[in-house]
Amino acid sequence: MHQRTIENLQQDHDFVTVNPHAEKRTRYVLFLTVITMVAEIIAGTLFGSMALLADGWHMATHVVAFLITLFAYSYAAKNKANAAFAFGTGKVSVLGGFASAIALGVVALMMLLESVERLVNPHQIEFSAAILVAVIGLVVNLISALLLKDNHAHSHDHGHAHSHHDHNLKAAYMHVLADALTSILAIIALIGAMYLGWLWLDATMGIIGAAIISIWAIGLIRETSPVLLDGSIDKSYSQAIQNCIESDADNRIVDFHIWHVSANHFAAIISIVTSEPKATHHYKSLLTEFDRLSHITIEVNQCHDKSCRH
Structure with missing residues (x-):
């Protein structure tokens, strides 16, 4: 009774962003980051390089961010028909982006504290090992950036073919960019310190990098917060x-x-x-x-x- 009328009146509650290409590429980036992280930690331990160890553990924070990204994609897809979510799981990927933005902010804070400490108490730098680490990190992050770049343009929502924002992917991409920026600034600082004796340049570049990454993190938080807080339309x-x-x-x-x-x-x-x-x-x-x-x-x-x- 009333079946046809009921079917005509029922509305879809599947607002999940579907981006299988990005999810697959994020898995590649996670694998690449884990391999690099483990290699740097092992090499740093064997060769006594603090620079290698520090960068290895730094990459661990990005591994966590990529795991958040993949978990958000998986959880949203598995629970999109779960009646416990009144309007589906469309906000899960946004929540993943917000959590990753917080992690990005923590990375920036750690960089700032370490840089200020090194500015006050300059450390002796093993230039050859440190430059090697920075170059390896830059190469890994450039490859990762190529894998993740513009995949959001291929994302779509259920029943909609046009492109949409994927804050989850954007957060992962920002972590890669943050690491690449850190590597570039480190290379500039290390070369300057090695040839000009400017040891303070390393810490200064760290502070600049922390400031830029903080701006990225705040921008992503501003984008995701209105969605999570049921913000209205313009x-x-x-x-x-x-x-x-x-x-x-x-x-x-x-x-x-x-x-x-x-x-x-x-x-x-x-x-x-x-x-x-x-x-x-x-x-x-x-x-x-x-x-x-x-x-x-x-x-x-x-x-x-x-x-x-x-």
Whole structure:
């Protein structure tokens, strides 16, 4: 009974970002990073190089970030039909991006503290080992960056073919860029210190790198936080929706909420009062051009007061 009507009224709750290509490439980057990390820790222990050891353990923080990225993809896909999530698992990848941004901030803080300490108490540097580490790190990160770059352009959401933001992948890519930047600054500082005797240059470059990475981390946190906190859509888009509804008959919106259900999809609850009520599908049809609205709930209230009319 009512089966056809029910099927027509039911709305999709799958807002998960699908990016199998990026997930596969992230696994390659994770494998490459783990191999490099283990090799540097073993070599540093055997040859007594603090530079090798430090970079090895530094890469461990990025391994954790890539694991977060892969876990977010897997968890979101496995639980997208789980009724325990009211609007699906579209925010899981955003949460992964937020967690990785925090990890990126921790890396920047560690770099800053270490750099300040070295600026106050300069350490003797093993230039040959340190430059070797920096070059190895740069090569690994350039390969990783090529693997991850622009894969977000191939991502799509269920039922939607156009490109979307993948904060989860962006966070992983930023970790790779952060490591590459660290390696480049280290090479410049080490060459300057080795040939000019400027030992302070190493610590200064570390502080500059920490500042840049902090800016990246804060930017990613600002992008992901509104999604996680049910942030609304921009005012112009919201106003256009209201104008569209209220330009039809004598409709007036009395309650209106739009919020993120994923990085790229929004849900809306719209309560309308009108003296000429129509079926809800009429009001939804008015909003077909607003393709950022993926889940719409309409409440229609009849007004018998003459003041409701224009």
